[in-house]
Amino acid sequence: QLSPAFYSRTCPTLQTIVSLTMRTTVLLDPRMGASLLRLFFHDCFVNGCDASVLLDDTATFTGEKNAGPNANSLRGFDVIDTIKTAVELLCPGTVSCADILALAARDGVALLGGPSWTVALGRRDATTASQSAANSNLPGPGSSLSQLIAAFAAKGLNARDMTALSGAHTIGQARCVNFRSHIYNDANVDAGFASQRQRNCPSSGGDNNLAPLDVQTANTFDNAYFRNLIAFRGLLHSDQELFNNGTQDALVQQYSTNAGAFAADFAAAMVRMGNISPLTGSSGEIRSDCRRVN
Numbered sequence: 001q002l003s004p005a006f007y008s009r010t011c012p013t014l015q016t017i018v019s020l021t022m023r024t025t026v027l028l029d030p031r032m033g034a035s036l037l038r039l040f041f042h043d044c045f046v047n048g049c050d051a052s053v054l055l056d057d058t059a060t061f062t063g064e065k066n067a068g069p070n071a072n073s074l075r076g077f078d079v080i081d082t083i084k085t086a087v088e089l090l091c092p093g094t095v096s097c098a099d100i101l102a103l104a105a106r107d108g109v110a111l112l113g114g115p116s117w118t119v120a121l122g123r124r125d126a127t128t129a130s131q132s133a134a135n136s137n138l139p140g141p142g143s144s145l146s147q148l149i150a151a152f153a154a155k156g157l158n159a160r161d162m163t164a165l166s167g168a169h170t171i172g173q174a175r176c177v178n179f180r181s182h183i184y185n186d187a188n189v190d191a192g193f194a195s196q197r198q199r200n201c202p203s204s205g206g207d208n209n210l211a212p213l214d215v216q217t218a219n220t221f222d223n224a225y226f227r228n229l230i231a232f233r234g235l236l237h238s239d240q241e242l243f244n245n246g247t248q249d250a251l252v253q254q255y256s257t258n259a260g261a262f263a264a265d266f267a268a269a270m271v272r273m274g275n276i277s278p279l280t281g282s283s284g285e286i287r288s289d290c291r292r293v294n
């Protein structure tokens with residue numbers, strides 16, 4: 001249903017606008033590449049890739065921004081607004097916020113040194129959102145391997161997709177509140193790494209203190225994340241679950257030594273994630289402001 005050529009006649013400059021905006025944005029703030037990738041994940045896993053995550057709460061509307069996994073955590077809404085404003089000037093009423101997010105996530109990864117892929121387009125924007133689905137569908141950092149596999153299976157993605165997509169944690173940052181229990185309580189953590197992280201994440205307080213998800217290359221999309229796991233330097237409990245004497249150990253080993261295999265699997269899994277129940281045809285709408293329904 002989606003097609004890479006969807007806007008080729010109606011908005012031929014779309015991909016140039018997105019890529020130029022992303023280039024300046026990531027140059028000034030490399031973490032924003034990570035933040036937009038995560039924003040796309042949090043959109044697609046809740047009611048599909050329909051830009052539901054972009055809707056602001058109002059007095060009469062509860063969106064997803066204040067759900068547990070999103071509040072005080074998601075970033076990049078302003079970047080989507082900037083791109084949308086430029087796109088509306090050149091192609092008014094034509095391009096969905098959901099498609100802009102899919103393209104921005106792709107460009108962010110590529111700008112940080114990761115793979116690129118063709119984004120099929122034609123998603124439309126939701127007129128609804130679900131805070132409860134955001135709370136229940138997005139896996140938390142304390143998840144076990146079987147919970148991670150189940151959360152992705154519920155979205156039509158297999159365990160291999162899950163492990164490849166978790167490699168997104170090769171970029172970006174996490175807050176202390178999300179990794180405290182892992183670095184203080186779990187046994188499968190390298191001792192030096194645990195004490196390094198504890199220095200900026202006390203056993204109580206400092207919930208919002210940041211640490212890189214990838215201790216080696218926080219702003220480069222590479223396969224260092226998987227080498228960290230093998231060294232028991234995963235930041236989240238859920239990260240280390242992928243290499244903890246379980247079914248994904250062999251794949252983690254493979255990705256840790258074969259950057260090309262990781263890049264190829266990640267790109268293919270991103271395409272599958274981007275296809276999660278899009279609104280097409282006359283469903284939904286083309287929002288004129290990504291933060292509110294028309």
Ligand code: HEM
Nearest residue numbers: 034035038041073139140141165168172173174175178238
């Ligand atoms: C496998 C299950 C996953 C869990 C449990 C998980 C959990 C988390 C948590 C807790 C954070 C830190 C948030 C904060 O502290 O504010 C985070 C950050 C991040 N996640 Fe995930 N995540 C998962 C999968 C994914 C996937 C599939 C992607 C994208 C394909 C992704 C991309 C990111 C990125 C890029 C960041 C850093 C964002 C930034 O620096 O702004 N994650 N994740």
Ligand SMILES: [Ca+2]
Nearest residue numbers: 043046048052
């Ligand atoms: Ca959504």
Ligand SMILES: [Ca+2]
Nearest residue numbers: 170214217220
């Ligand atoms: Ca990295």
